[in-house]
Amino acid sequence: MAIPDALPFINLAWGDLLFLILSAVLVGSALLVVTLRDIIRCGLAMMVCFAALAGLYVLIGAPLVAAAQVLVYIGAISVLVLFAIMLTQTKAAPARLVFQTQALPAAIAAAILAFLIALTVGATNWNAVSAPIRTGTAILARVLFDQFVLPFEIVSVLLLAAVIGGIFLAKREQDGPA
């Protein structure tokens, strides 16, 4: 007797159940990121959010993207964000978030984002989405470096420009007598 394919009584497939749980974690932690008062906890909630997103990637058959998500977004970007916060803030700083002052731009940005999402949701044919296919690393590499090599190179150049800009901003202060 194997475990049934779907959850008994409510006939929910295990994959769907996992999807529901992961989405709940994702949305919940994303809400925590913007509502929590302690900025370090916001950062940690952001990591939970990224982890749940990695779980969703695994669920739709893209383990490589999930591993990259954990490696880059949690292991490097979030850690660097937390690093910067810890380096600049102390516990003596005001407990209230000090940067929550730009309500109007935020509202405009949120409205635009909501509009875009609504546009995309409306334009997608939901019934046409096939079952998830597991993507192998070799296939992914072939597509990335064959079909999409130009976008890939453009992104690389963009990142290089960002790195140079960062170094320039950091170096500029030390122009005077050292």
Next chain:
Amino acid sequence: MTVVGRTWERLTIPGKILAVVIPLGAVLTAGLAILIAVIGGAVVQFLVDNLPLVRFVVAATIVLLMTVPSAFLIIYMEMKVIALMNLRYGPDRVGPFGSALSVVHGLKVLMKEDFTPTGADVPVFTLAPVVVYMSSVMSLLVLPFAPGLFGQDFNIGLLYFFAMGGLTVVGLLMAGWSSFNKYSLLGGLRSAAQVISYEIPLTLSVVGVILLAGTMSLNQIVLGQAGNLFDWYIWRQPLAFVVFFIAVTAEANRTPFDLTEADSEIVAGFATEYSGMRFGFFFFAEYVNVFIASGLTVAVFLGGWNAPFNWPWPVAVGLDPGSLGIGLLLLLTLGPPLAIVVLGLPFYLLNSRIRFWQALIIGFGLFNVIAVAAVLGLAFLSFDWVVGLLWFMGKTYVFVFTFVWMRGTLPRVRIDQLMGFAWKWLLPAALLNLFVTAFAILVLNR
């Protein structure tokens, strides 16, 4: 007073205990036997039907459980080896040669007060050791120990390994921040800077191996090194091996790169405010990381569970115990007592001071040694994975010894030297290795 009551009164205390325990044990054994007879078949069938799931759960449990003894072993090894290097005795009180000291350490850590400092961020403070330990255990899941003996063979094993290993720094940052202590914060910040800097050369150094192996699955990488000593990737990727080993030392926060807990500068870094089992988790995780770092080095560069030479004389043991029939029963019942007497007799006959029962005890000990050796030898010859596991563990502990050796020998580097070394030397070396490997593959294969 009845007969039963009077008999009960006459029993000594051990007698009373036995009088309760023996019937209870009999009842429980009988119950277990009935339970197995009634639903055993159904349970086995259920487990067989869900084999992948069962295999995963069992593998995860074993991996979780094996961290504790291997951490104990490495801690004892470190204490003893460094003592040897410092011309000290090292632990010598608990157990033979002090070998039970790690266990006592573990118990001590368990019994200590779990202290949370005032001003600490309690949930973050509590979760930090969990995150650190979890990341260690999860990366252990893909390590191939022997043919067929691994937690899970992922297509992207190596990437998964680095992703999980990188989570350690999250736990260290959490610990450093939530402790509400300047030294802890410094330790956490240092660990973040260090791990992020060394993760890049670490990941880049194995890309050459991935190019050669054509896969990221650790199991396939090990299989690709089958053959003899010279098929190992260390010969084709010597620069990558050096870069990898240095970077993995930094990732595991070991001397000379243990700046996160530099006791002479920042007390114990992120672990300053921790006590009891929470500190124990950090402590264990460090030694599990040493094991993982050694195991990964072995799997990627030194052939994993492959033997360094082809076994010159092929052996196949065609032993079938069932063919002996009733003789097997006789062998099992009469063999051990006979062997004990035969082995003990020479001592009784040759030395008149030894009494017969003492000779029997000696014979019993000798018989046990021989029997265990015979069983292990048979397993070594009959099962592929026993040989593989022995080779893997042997190579891994050579590297564990190297880590301990480095701790006993090398001084700690400065933080600016650490960062400069990663970005100015290791990263270019790893990139050079990647380009040379890719170029060589292009030239030789096309």
